[in-house]
Amino acid sequence: MSSTAAVAIGGAHPEHHELGFLRTYVFSEDHKMIGRQFLFLALFMMAIGGLMAMLMRLDLAWPDTQFSFLRIFPQSIQNDSAITAATYNSAFTMHATIMIFFVVMPILVGCFGNFLIPLMIGARDMAFPKLNMLSFWVGAVAGVIMLSSFFVPGGPAAAGWTSYAPLSAVPIYTGVDWGQNLWCISIIVLGVSSLMGSINYITTIINMRTKGMYFFRMPLVIWALFITAILLLLALPVLTTALALLLFDRMGGTHFFLPSGGGEPILWQHLFWFFGHPEVYIMILPAMGIASEVIATFSRKPIFGYRSMVYAICAIAGLSWMVWGHHMFQSGMDPELGTSFMLSTMVIAVPSAIKTFNWLGTLYKGDIHYTTAMLNALSFVAMFVIGGLSGIFMACTPVDMYIHDTYFIVAHIHYVLFGGSLFGIFAGVAYWFPKMFGRMMNEKLGKLHFWITFVAFNCTFFPMHILGMGGHMRRIYNPTQYDFLKPLAPINMFISISAFVLGAAQFIFLANIIWSCFKGEKASENPWNANTLEWSAPSPPGHGNWPGAVPAVYRGPYEYSSPESEADYLPQWQVAEHATAAAD
């Protein structure tokens, strides 16, 4: 075990002299500041991604209608004050791209990964602070490149976030030229940012855990971020490769994905989903970790089946490499191959079920406190259950034949990504806000935001299952063009109105963050009486995280209501009363 060496490395940071504004807030090498930077970058992008969703819902409720207020947007989003077929395609492409690559990933991996890993394993910073800074700034550049595509002739990418070739490979097929090129370049650049981040996380977690922080004493969120970083490290190069080939096809006259020159369109799908399915778990594993922390803390109970939770994370990560073909059942891929992907996909439900049952087990005989963080974490579990169960329909190849590319899929993905990842993010922000900003987040605003979001979310996305059962295709801007979809129009209207409420409610979240940053009640070191190591540092922690020595760890992260302690928590850093407690 290298934990003594780890302390030495962690302790190697000399006392810091005061850094200037630029080094503190802009080009910071401090993992906590970089984490906050990722958070604010992502919140900004979330506003844009959310706006795209609002425009789509506006169009789906009132297709082909002019709204004079749309005039304020660039021509790439509206045409003569209306959402047209072409701008609609750009809207959903950019909505998904921004939400996946610039909101959920930066918050879960960039923000929480950066902020939590050193604090929770007992390190003074990341293994490579400069690389960490570079990771954020490269990510920010990727964001600028992506946003700039709104202003180039032809508008932003319009081939869907999946960018299936040949549609994405030949400019005339979408009518988008530079928008798609910039899309590819932006995500290649973002991939570099993520790679730097993931190398840093893996190195830090393996080498810099404090004394006593054995692997099986790590909090589940650290396990989740660790496994996520490994997935990122292995999955992103595949996407980068695919994007490079796509760029060559678009700009260099090659035919990797174009059959006219002997290329293969389905190759793109294999490469994309070989990255894309691990990516799905990259976006859910950290949220699962967050939910585990929050649920254990506010149930005042050890997480039920800690080891099986860890094994489930590993199993999900392992299986995530074997299921990509389930996105391609109807693609013309050999149907026999479809059968094997169906089997592996059904099997990946098992570790997800284990996690769900363990969360329920954690609540059992707990002492449940309904904080904003807890409400969001519980809603994560409830929504993830729906998203997981609806996944079984599309795992079943014959059923998928009917519901593939319909709103059933849209419902499923939003139950997992919004109901799952985003509620996980809300829970995480509410839970660690005191540590991040030194002030408590306003609970009243937090709960108001939660309840409106929870209701509006379900009103928005649940009816999409019904649209899908009615055969409503995704990615069509005007359902009234189809006679068989006409009975579904009132549902579309209902969804749009709910979506507007959902969108508006997010301003409460933003307002709460801003208000609480300045006016929130000052937070103590450990406001939730939690066990994990970050709560032993000041709120917010200064440079180097702990003013004195880095605390050592004496026990697992979830010793809540332990018979060994009077209080209903027993922090990891508290020196044991019994000598035996130090042994694992």
Next chain:
Amino acid sequence: MLEKMLEFMYFPHDVSTFGPQIDWLFTLIFWITVVTWIAVTITMVVFLVKYRTKPGRKAEYIEGNTRLEVIWTSATAVIMIILALMSRSTWADIKENGPAGQVFYNVTAKQFNWEITYPGPDGKLGTKDDVTIENEMHVPVNQVVRIDLASKDVIHSFFVPNLRLKQDAVPGRVIKVWFEATEIGTYAIPCAELCGFGHSGMQGTLTVESEADFQKWLKDQYANANQ
């Protein structure tokens, strides 16, 4: 009963031979998931109410239960694997083994139409007298139709909701598709895969008619083609 339920859930009326198998699997998964969801949600709500914080009560220190872990892991695994095995034969029937064809067409997708090629009076595809019509597919009822599906430009997806049929059309490939329509009527053939700015609205019509009507229609098309 099944039909009523599906109708209630906005399922388009099924008119294919394999549709009932798909709907049956859908319904099976529907009930499995609904029962699971209700069980999980009720358990959760009961715990949330029963174990809400109360002054003077401490949570019970429970670290886990290996027997429970084994039970729910194996139960989930068994259900999922059985489900996969049950779906396998339906999938193979639809995508691999299909019955011998009686009627043969080529369908070629392009931005943003379906080109349907009918064999000419010689009854053979790929000869000079073939007739190609955009977006109008006529088939005789209760006969196995076999289609060679291709695309000229981007990926499209041949989707007939009433047949529960969907298959991507991929440029550079010819993909075999079959169906047998069981009821006379007209049904939509939308494109289900994003194929560009004209994707929304790309649709054809499938007309299922009696053998006599079909032959008559075909003759009319031959006559039109020769004009």
